[in-house]
Amino acid sequence: MKYHPIDSKLFIKNRKNFMAQMKPKSIAVFNSNDIYPISADSTMSFEQHRDIFYLSGVDQEESVLLLFPDCPNEELREVLFVRETNEHIAVWEGEKLTKKAATKTSGVKTIYWLQDLEKVLFEMITYADTFYINTNEHYRASVETETREGRFTKWLLAKYPAHNVAKSNPILQRLRSVKEQIELDLMQHACNITEKGFRRILDFVKPNVWEYEIEAELMHEFLRNRSKGFAYTPIIASGNNANVLHYIENNQQCKDGDLILFDIAAEYANYKSDLSRTIPVNGKFTDRQKAVYNAVNHVKKEATKLLVPGTLWKEYHVEVGKIMTSELLKLGLLDKADVQNEDPKWPAYKKYFMHGTSHHIGLDTHDYGLLHEPMQANMVFTVEPGIYIPDEGFGIRLEDDVVIKEKGEPFNLMQNIPIEAEEIEELMNS
Template sequence: MEHLPVEVFIKRRRALMDSLPDKALLLVPSATLVTRSRDTEHPFRQDSDFWYLTGFNEPDALLVLMKGYEKSEQLLFNQPKDKLMETWTGIRLGQVAAVIQLGFDQAFALADIDQQLPKLLAEASEVWMPLEDEALYSRYLFWRQQVRTRFKRVASLPTRITDLSQQLGEMRLLKQPEEIILMKQAARISAEAHCRAMQVCKPSMYEYQLQAEIEYEFRMQGASGPSYSSIVGAGDNACVLHYVENSAVMQAGDLVLIDAGAEYQGYAGDITRTFPVNGTFSTPQQQLYNLVLKANELAISLTRPAATLDELHQAVVRCLVTGLVELGLLQGDVESLIETEAYKVFFMHGTSHWLGLDVHDVGLYRQEGKARPLQAGMVFTIEPGLYIAPDQADVDPQWRGIGIRIEDDVLVTATGCEVLTSGVPKTIAGIEALMKGDDYARH
């Protein structure tokens, strides 16, 4: 598994610094270990912003960037080498190796942070940090007080503190070529796992057994695991958008909806496929499925630079409402049904979200009150769905308890788009063929 070279992270740090005013001091904290129960922790997952700028995968660290300082400009505070602790929890990079391997000007032990940060603040004109991090903000206030105490005759405290999240979010939104390579790999692994699920699925399996097959494939293909909690919902459970219990027995005649993606070197895959537990769609299932597929393919066909996610969503809504009227699930004029949002009883979520280091990635959706135009390098999902609740009394019983979502990951290119998740079938013919053992159906 090839990791991104250190030069990529150095370049990102320099680009971020170039976008800031002179004498700006920027602080980005790492993630920390989170207790699962008593003396055990959840598996460590690095903060996405910190990872984007450092490529450093240890907890309890702080990135400090200084624009226009006379001395060092890229600093890291991290845990020191400690043979006893390393025996228990693994090798630490330490300070010397951090400079060599991560490209920092200097690295300090975490214990030095309260000594060093007031010195840096005393020279800063303004500070940039993620303001939602209450722990960091509390430390910042302490460091400001230390400046007053230690440097009151020579220092002028920063006059402005600015939230870093938007600046860094906009930078992360446009994926660079090296990121696109990793995202394609995350999508490929995710697609292989969904194919595996289709091939092994059979009636009387538990949902969690199908989840195990998917996540096994993630790890066998080199992913760190799932990029979010896998959803495996069969029958009525497919109508619960964020169903994660995955504990029911799957019955012949039901559909199973799987929303699962692999995380590869920090980047998320995000795929949803819906298929019949017994390998064959019923007629009502076919009708609803083909309607959702039509909306999915329509949105993909409209994806290109200068289009907007709002336009894609409006096209999806119109497609679904028209089809629901034709099937008798909605009654009335299509325009009126759209205007009154009558469709939301069956399609209650958006069509898209940004995708990257986070499965719901950063970056503004609107600029100056308007939907932002798409640009080459953006990656997002297209995921129309229909969910007919099992207790939906005003619809024909043949539709009740059917939940369908079809989700793909899409990269905007200079001339249109590329579907990164095409490695797993989504047509009825392709799904049924793969479930019957035709491996070529995925291509």
């Protein structure tokens, strides 16, 4: 890993919080992700399953965490299994966790090699009535590939069919959505790396630059600051490309007079940031571009103020829609008749702003969080309104990541990243 070690007290507290919500005489099981094959002997870069990372800090493949808070054998209340390492593995693949290093990383005192899993699990199961299995129930999840977690669950339930089954995900949805201070610090670090990347491209962008050249500049800056790279597939959309919400080709030349919409951000220690900015290729907004830009920025500022404890996500988006409607009327993109005759299920403003304004962010870009429950302090949300006008050849989106506070306005983790139109122009022309 490129990132600095994380204090294990984060993972110790996360496990304590999780186990406090488990049923009596139950075992929870968490698996690492697979290393996914591409073809021949090629594989994708390893990405750890966020749940085992959240509970242990272990960031390598072939790892299993078992939690059994009621186990009569105290040594088996928290057990971590890792792949046995040796000199051969160290030479060919690099250093893996030793038992001592696994304890230092996770705070788990009982460490076994993975080959001992079935034997140790059998001993634990004799004391238990219920298994907590870890299914992916995120509202955006669409899983077609069988995961290591899925294979293990299938094996576990076939081998021990007499045990009851419970789900870890509802507990994790609540726990992971409310961040600890260490997590907020890691996310702030990711945002700081993103800031460095954005400031770099403000100095780099000129007419006729290619979108992929900008992507390369960002990747350079992220990597040199201990990030693995982009937190998600980057969007660098010049001109009308900005009106494709998930434009990721990044293969067009940026023309004088056009805008570039960026949806780019760095990760750090598996924690994500999520930034959107829109800048003029030549360093100067036209009057029309600036008017639309300032309208989006106004909506973002007003939407941010609504992110307070007790707010319901669905109602929040209705209120943001009202603010956006007002701005679209001022810009002449909507008229009163459009609003009076709108379909309540698809309001008039959706013609120009068709996506949501906010989502949870954390270990995942679209992080865990139960959207039907009220917002709480220390949840982190994006705020990302946009206006997209294909007929005028540009689209604008602005996005920051903000922490809900117990009192007062949210804290903007991206408050130091330039956003005002005049500041953008000044920096690009300095």
